[in-house]
Amino acid sequence: MRDQKKAKDFYTKKLGLAVRASIPKMGYLALGATKGGKDASLNLWQPTPEMWGEDYENVVKQIGGVTGIGFMTTNLEKTIETLKTKGVRVEGPAEEGMATVFDPDGNALFVFEQPRPKVRRAGLRSLEFVTIASRDANRAGEFFAKTLGMRSKKLPQEGMTEYRLSPEGTALAPFTPSPEFYKDAKDFENDMAHIGENTSIMFSTKDIYGVQDHLLSRGVRFRRKAAKADWGGIDAEFFDPDDNRYALIQEMPENR
Template sequence: MALGATKGGEDAALTPWQPVPEWGKEMYESRLKMIGGVTGIGFITNDLKRTIADLKKKGAKTAVDGESQTFGRFTDPDGNVLFLAQPAKPKIRRAGVSALGFVTVASRDSKKTGEFFRKALGMRKQRAESDEEGFDSYQLSPKATAITPFTPRKDIYDNPADYDADMAHIGEETGIGFTTSDIYRLQEQLLAKGVRFKEKAEAQDWGGIRARFFDPDDNVYTLVEYKG
């Protein structure tokens, strides 16, 4: 099941998954530890205040960050934290989410990771709307979901434990996947650019072909070619 904020739109799908013992002890236990954390997944809303109010009515735990009133968060039933972001000047005020806007990725050097997205994957840099430095985003197309690499800094956290938690995310499985119509060709192109692979492209039992690659911080991403 894939949940998309815009049906048939260009933004990414969100795919809920549940760890099962059949994955093997190491992977199963590592994935269990990921449940209940900050996902880095961000939805766009054109009316943060009303969207937060609607989520509260449905029993979700919510919060608005800082004094800007344009960025907030909510928690799903498993304790996973997701973000809500409102444009500074929305064209129309409407409650609810309009797109899966971005996914954050912790990095030791966000500029270096951004250059990796730009040069290796052909993504385009988008300046951040916020005044915070180091939160530029990268997209494959103007309406596509962005990836936002950021370098944790102690001064942006109210709780020191949150800084430690984000630092611990560096070098993890991001859960971010890219689809392609020719995975073997793309794999060769990425290898030629010096991209390191954790797993080369291989046919899967479910019918598609999958590969997994690293960014400069050893964060892992997935390439998928669907068949039929």
């Protein structure tokens, strides 16, 4: 985000997300479709050279792109209608039944409808998935399932497999970019450029050292091993087979 305050106003007032956690001195702001919820939080970062170091320039370049983040609703038509009434730019839904929502920075998020919902309501219900660009989606999936212990579920209609730590958690959906699926060659190049990046995905645990030892025993490579962090907790950073990076954290402070 170029302006975190402006982004917060958009996501809370127009998309209806709630603040889950905030650490102002670290620039950390986590939002969710609900105040609690077991799905992942959407973190709004306004990158600075001091905070992001060597990743700063790459992170800034990503602003205004396709995020790969997908929210679920139980009434897509009404949700789109409500968002447009609030002045939100929405495109679609496309043939696969997914609409694209753009924030003030041009970041694109997906919204889709839950299959056969019992109750149909407008609004975002959960952060349902995050796509992960990979040179080999099957190999990435094997890493998520066998190494991280996530549960797999095939999505035949989408031609993908998703992976979750819990039934109500957010899914990771690895995919391998292929030129024939893109109308614009630039979009293909942009997705390929995501391979080997800092995903900004964080896994929370109550025993970071135990999890770290387990992952090391499975051959997982760490960029940074667990250590006390400036924000007050403990964090580490590890790689997947494509060199995509993920954070492992413990003792995230409560909302302030």
